[in-house]
Amino acid sequence: MKPAPFDYLAPTSLADAVEALGSYGADAKVLAGGQSLVPVMAMRMSRFDHLIDLNRIPELDFVRHEAADVVIGAMTRESRVGSDPTIAENVPLLTDATQYIGHFQIRNRGTLGGSLAHADPAAEYPAVAMALDATMHLVGPDGSRSVSPEEFFLGPMTCCAEDEELLHSVSFPVWGPGSGFSVQEFARRAGDFATAGVAVGIRVADGVVDKAAIAFFGMASAPVRARELEIELVGQKAMDLDFQEVGNQAVAHLQPPDDIHASSSLRRQIGAQLASRALSTAVKEAT
Amino acid sequence: MSEHILHLTVNGEAQHVLVEGRKTLADMLRDDLRLTGTHLGCEHGVCGACTVLVDGAAVRSCLMFAVQAHGSQVTTIEGIADADGGLSAVQSAFRECHGLQCGFCTPGFIVSIESFLDAHPDPSDEDIREGISGNLCRCTGYQGIIKAVRLAAETRAATPQDMSAPDDAVSDARVGA
Amino acid sequence: MTAVAGRYVGQSVKRREDARLVTGHGRFVEDVAWPGTLHVAFLRSPIARGRIVNLDVSAALAVPGVHSVLTAADLNEHAREWWQNMIGKDAPMPPKRLLAEHDVRFVGEAIAMVLATSRYVAEDGVELIDVDFEAETPVLVERAGFEGVAADDANLVHPEWGSNVAQALPGPMGPGMPLDNPALEAVLASAAHVVTETFTQHRYLCVPMESQGINVRWDRHRERLEIVSATQSPHEVRSCAARLIGINDSQVHVVADDVGGGFGQKMFPATEELAVIMAAYRLGAALRWIEDRNENLIAGGHARNEDLTMTVATDESGKILGVRAHHREDIGAFPAYAVGSSASSVGMYLPGPYGFGEYFFSSEAVFTNTCGRVAYRGPWMMESVAREQMMDVTALAIGMDPLEFRRRNVVTPDQLPFTTSTGLVYETVTPQATLEQAAEMVGYDAFRAEQAEARTHGRLLGIGLSSYIEPSVGFGIMGAEQVDLRIDYDGSVVATTGSGSHGQSVETTLSQVIAETLGVDIDKVVFTQGDTAVAPFGSGTGGSRTAAVYGGAAREASVLLRNKVLAIAAEVLEASSDDLDMDLGVVAVRGNPGATISLADVAAVAYAGYTILPESIEPGLDVSFRIRAPMFMFSNATHAAVVEVDPVTGAVKVLRYLVSEDCGNMINPMVVEGQIAGGVVQGIGGVFYENFVYDADGNPLTTTFLDYLLPTAAEVPTIEYGHIVTPSPTPGGFKPIGEGGAINSPAALINAVRDALTPFGARVVSQPLGPQQIVDLIKGPASSAESI
Numbered sequence A: 001m002k003p004a005p006f007d008y009l010a011p012t013s014l015a016d017a018v019e020a021l022g023s024y025g026a027d028a029k030v031l032a033g034g035q036s037l038v039p040v041m042a043m044r045m046s047r048f049d050h051l052i053d054l055n056r057i058p059e060l061d062f063v064r065h066e067a068a069d070v071v072i073g074a075m076t077r078e079s080r081v082g083s084d085p086t087i088a089e090n091v092p093l094l095t096d097a098t099q100y101i102g103h104f105q106i107r108n109r110g111t112l113g114g115s116l117a118h119a120d121p122a123a124e125y126p127a128v129a130m131a132l133d134a135t136m137h138l139v140g141p142d143g144s145r146s147v148s149p150e151e152f153f154l155g156p157m158t159c160c161a162e163d164e165e166l167l168h169s170v171s172f173p174v175w176g177p178g179s180g181f182s183v184q185e186f187a188r189r190a191g192d193f194a195t196a197g198v199a200v201g202i203r204v205a206d207g208v209v210d211k212a213a214i215a216f217f218g219m220a221s222a223p224v225r226a227r228e229l230e231i232e233l234v235g236q237k238a239m240d241l242d243f244q245e246v247g248n249q250a251v252a253h254l255q256p257p258d259d260i261h262a263s264s265s266l267r268r269q270i271g272a273q274l275a276s277r278a279l280s281t282a283v284k285e286a287t
Numbered sequence B: 001m002s003e004h005i006l007h008l009t010v011n012g013e014a015q016h017v018l019v020e021g022r023k024t025l026a027d028m029l030r031d032d033l034r035l036t037g038t039h040l041g042c043e044h045g046v047c048g049a050c051t052v053l054v055d056g057a058a059v060r061s062c063l064m065f066a067v068q069a070h071g072s073q074v075t076t077i078e079g080i081a082d083a084d085g086g087l088s089a090v091q092s093a094f095r096e097c098h099g100l101q102c103g104f105c106t107p108g109f110i111v112s113i114e115s116f117l118d119a120h121p122d123p124s125d126e127d128i129r130e131g132i133s134g135n136l137c138r139c140t141g142y143q144g145i146i147k148a149v150r151l152a153a154e155t156r157a158a159t160p161q162d163m164s165a166p167d168d169a170v171s172d173a174r175v176g177a
Numbered sequence C: 001m002t003a004v005a006g007r008y009v010g011q012s013v014k015r016r017e018d019a020r021l022v023t024g025h026g027r028f029v030e031d032v033a034w035p036g037t038l039h040v041a042f043l044r045s046p047i048a049r050g051r052i053v054n055l056d057v058s059a060a061l062a063v064p065g066v067h068s069v070l071t072a073a074d075l076n077e078h079a080r081e082w083w084q085n086m087i088g089k090d091a092p093m094p095p096k097r098l099l100a101e102h103d104v105r106f107v108g109e110a111i112a113m114v115l116a117t118s119r120y121v122a123e124d125g126v127e128l129i130d131v132d133f134e135a136e137t138p139v140l141v142e143r144a145g146f147e148g149v150a151a152d153d154a155n156l157v158h159p160e161w162g163s164n165v166a167q168a169l170p171g172p173m174g175p176g177m178p179l180d181n182p183a184l185e186a187v188l189a190s191a192a193h194v195v196t197e198t199f200t201q202h203r204y205l206c207v208p209m210e211s212q213g214i215n216v217r218w219d220r221h222r223e224r225l226e227i228v229s230a231t232q233s234p235h236e237v238r239s240c241a242a243r244l245i246g247i248n249d250s251q252v253h254v255v256a257d258d259v260g261g262g263f264g265q266k267m268f269p270a271t272e273e274l275a276v277i278m279a280a281y282r283l284g285a286a287l288r289w290i291e292d293r294n295e296n297l298i299a300g301g302h303a304r305n306e307d308l309t310m311t312v313a314t315d316e317s318g319k320i321l322g323v324r325a326h327h328r329e330d331i332g333a334f335p336a337y338a339v340g341s342s343a344s345s346v347g348m349y350l351p352g353p354y355g356f357g358e359y360f361f362s363s364e365a366v367f368t369n370t371c372g373r374v375a376y377r378g379p380w381m382m383e384s385v386a387r388e389q390m391m392d393v394t395a396l397a398i399g400m401d402p403l404e405f406r407r408r409n410v411v412t413p414d415q416l417p418f419t420t421s422t423g424l425v426y427e428t429v430t431p432q433a434t435l436e437q438a439a440e441m442v443g444y445d446a447f448r449a450e451q452a453e454a455r456t457h458g459r460l461l462g463i464g465l466s467s468y469i470e471p472s473v474g475f476g477i478m479g480a481e482q483v484d485l486r487i488d489y490d491g492s493v494v495a496t497t498g499s500g501s502h503g504q505s506v507e508t509t510l511s512q513v514i515a516e517t518l519g520v521d522i523d524k525v526v527f528t529q530g531d532t533a534v535a536p537f538g539s540g541t542g543g544s545r546t547a548a549v550y551g552g553a554a555r556e557a558s559v560l561l562r563n564k565v566l567a568i569a570a571e572v573l574e575a576s577s578d579d580l581d582m583d584l585g586v587v588a589v590r591g592n593p594g595a596t597i598s599l600a601d602v603a604a605v606a607y608a609g610y611t612i613l614p615e616s617i618e619p620g621l622d623v624s625f626r627i628r629a630p631m632f633m634f635s636n637a638t639h640a641a642v643v644e645v646d647p648v649t650g651a652v653k654v655l656r657y658l659v660s661e662d663c664g665n666m667i668n669p670m671v672v673e674g675q676i677a678g679g680v681v682q683g684i685g686g687v688f689y690e691n692f693v694y695d696a697d698g699n700p701l702t703t704t705f706l707d708y709l710l711p712t713a714a715e716v717p718t719i720e721y722g723h724i725v726t727p728s729p730t731p732g733g734f735k736p737i738g739e740g741g742a743i744n745s746p747a748a749l750i751n752a753v754r755d756a757l758t759p760f761g762a763r764v765v766s767q768p769l770g771p772q773q774i775v776d777l778i779k780g781p782a783s784s785a786e787s788i
Ligand SMILES: Cc1cc2nc3c(=O)[nH]c(=O)nc-3n(C[C@H](O)[C@H](O)[C@H](O)COP(=O)(O)OP(=O)(O)OC[C@H]3O[C@@H](n4cnc5c(N)ncnc54)[C@H](O)[C@@H]3O)c2cc1C
Pocket: A029, A030, A031, A032, A033, A034, A035, A036, A037, A038, A054, A074, A075, A100, A101, A102, A103, A106, A109, A110, A111, A112, A113, A114, A115, A116, A117, A118, A120, A122, A123, A124, A125, A161, A165, A166, A167, A168, A191, A192, A193, A194, B044, B045, B046
């Protein structure tokens, strides 16, 4: 289990990285934390000529509170995301999600951008980005562009970044006072990718839900929002919510995948329970 | 296929190695520096046997390329005991609590636990189980390992550690062919 | 014999192995680096069954750094003999080959071997080998069912064998086995209760954290083959290598230093290792193959994967009157030894700790186009898995609590010596005592109230018991192990054995026995194993025999040597040896504290000053003792598990797990508990997490640690222990303990799950019990997914 040969490149600036990507295009691959890419390379399931290591580009490793958003650089390690006070204060859903990612040794290398770009349907961060309507900022030789999570996540292990593009950073909107958040997941073992999971945000004003976001992971080919239910929840009295019922509704329209670990219907059953638990936790926190 | 000269510090000693870009940090440590205490149990990031400290952070050395460690401080299991061979609190606790049988997983556990206890000096049982869940052991059923973590935490609490942080500055030295 | 607790034996002496292992200075097979070694990578079959229609290695040969590429044509015809010491040459032997020739028979079968300057380059070469197949219908239980495979004469795994049935019992394979038992038929026809059930266990694997591996070089000038291997049995490797290439055992030198677990997988050299040995010999080169995890999972040998149907007849009171059992195994294409079947052991040990009355056992094993069967910690353990579930199922069927049903049938002290329905004789087992101790420790009666209370809150708690007798065999090469013991000129003690510790702490425990018996400081004992150049012939470490067989031999050798030391000391001290004692290496005359002699001085007399000794005392201080162990040695234990099942997620949490055991005198209680714990967690893994899955085309689906799930520390409870000590009649009073944890835990866990699911009337008879299987059981048979 040893990777095939490649040329290794470690640009020290974003500009150099973008230039390298521009010249190699589909023959290159960027390396972030390597926690997903290197295993795939070791199994020789991914082949390319040039590996562009982003780990020496300080410009991509940052956490900034800008206006109504917290903006996080793609190369920010998961361990930092999980412990950063600005994030904990303003985007607690990300903090909460981080504890479920693998193990601390994985989080010491794995990055926010790598996790999003890898687009594993069972991963936590993509669902958080989806729930919070984050904005993904991409850069390439032709300039930069910003996309929504819906545009970004195209399917299992596929995001919208072109061969010459890389994910630069992500803006997470700050929900402000009166909000509550929760990530709940079920995994076979500690640290495993989720069999099913959900990220939830609720904002309550005067006892009434005024914003709701429910995003599932491990339940479809990409993270998926329960939009209809969210609309229904807005305007309801937080105290009156029947969480079990809401949980069932949240998964009603999903067709989760079937695999050796769980059938589609088991995933739906687990998803309903997780959603109701997440909603009740989030509401409690919000009120 | 690129080759690189890298300069790094391993267990306090400066090292200069010529490696192919694709060579993992684990293989470089084992083959080029002959530090064979770092073990390979899966080579895909799950078992934790290859755990080393890079600039103080516990990482899977099978999931890093050697060239990425250019300019870094690396600590392997061989660098955990003090210079005159005195075992660390974690190492002694493993022996005391029968935290190992075949010993193949042990280096990865010990390196991980050193780092885990730095961050959680007084862990609960649940913290311990979660903290070592990124390392697999097939022999012990984890019973002795869990006890060892508890004992090491107590020993460390009783004997203040030298907490001097490793140099965290990744050097700006250029890496390339 | 009574229990002992000496200076060393009976104490949790800290391990001598640990100092090097906790500092990263162990020496495992992959740590050996001979100059000029070529690294091996194999091209493996991507399909389960088919013909090789094209195999072109030229592109691989062109890769810089690739030294050569070998195929069946280069190696297979040179293989002379291929059988194992432990099995003997007369056992029926399915076809074997070093590399696939003309066709492939399972996904992962090695087809070609690339030799290169590094493993990286060798894998580059493998990728460039051009190979084409004509796929054929794979023979799979997953596809055709067991009977379908057995009856299929059109598609044969091994055309040379003539049938997919590898072995059937009773039948020509089982000499002396009766073909039926009419008395049993009569019992079944007239008993008050007759209950039948089939239990299935899935395919799960040894998975030592260190995979397999070997370094080999042939020195053509000295005509010596040198091997460093990750093996449980260095002498087995030596013999297999020698007979494969047709040289003498004495021309082969095998070393196994530290070995990172084995659990049966490393008992015999793997086919790949034999191919590497042959290649090294043919090329006169130094070669090394280190199996990677993917290879280890798909081709390193599979285990379990069998079912057993039991019919139990009882009288009104729940006393078992007779048992019929039929066992079926899927042994894959190339089992690790002989036909790889465990059936004869399963049949023999099935009665376990109970009186079975009339008994009949039959079995069938089939070849399939999957990875072959290998021994895994208690290869015969289906007897416990099925029997202990059957105890619960029968109890439920006749309206009795499983504990009570066990009480009515367990062998009691007044029945000893007890002869089982299969003719085994138990002399010092205590299954009733461990059953009661386990029930007491777990608070069985109180649990029932707690369970009822929990159910009213929708919580599903369950309790499961499982009892067994752990056999260790003492026949063939496994029953006659030797310990060589000498005292060197400086008074230090040197012990050598043919054991092959791979985690069992043998260096420590045998040193304890020797230091204790001899009367020396344990630090004065240098213990060497795993090196055929110095060790007496042995069968290695496996089969739970180290304490009882090697331990017994170590004790007897120590007694011989001690007697000699005392005889020499008696001459020097002018005392009778009966009046002498030796402690911590000093011989003293009892009652005369001034009259002493150190071991070093005794050694000086033995080696140099022997002229003062009478003719009857030979010079020197070395002895050998080869033990003749009893045919069977037995220990026993009862496990109890308490679980909670989450009805929504299907997750099972093991809340409590405890083991009451009797392994006779414990050389080192810490090591005993460690052996048990490791085995129990392998059972937790097997029942709840680990599952090697093939699809209907014979493609493995669980080829990495991301899908083949080993339990982590977060999934296991704290294990509690109860010890009952009833020494065996063998030297030292030690009994087997190494495999029991893995043998007995599955049934305790499954029984606990069944108990938890009682409100649903769930028929819990198969594994794994992952979330999916659990929710299917709760929903009932209509929705339950078919098990493999
Ligand atoms: C044992 C184990 C357990 C794990 N458990 C979990 C878990 O429970 N949940 C979870 O979410 N993850 C888990 N992971 C994965 C981990 O979170 C990874 O770190 C993450 O998925 C990928 O991040 P990375 O920085 O390591 O990216 P890499 O592995 O370096 O890259 C992943 C992919 O993204 C691309 N990429 C990376 N950065 C960029 C960028 N800036 N722009 C464009 N493309 C980019 C790469 O080219 C590559 O294709 C686990 C990993 C392991 C080994």
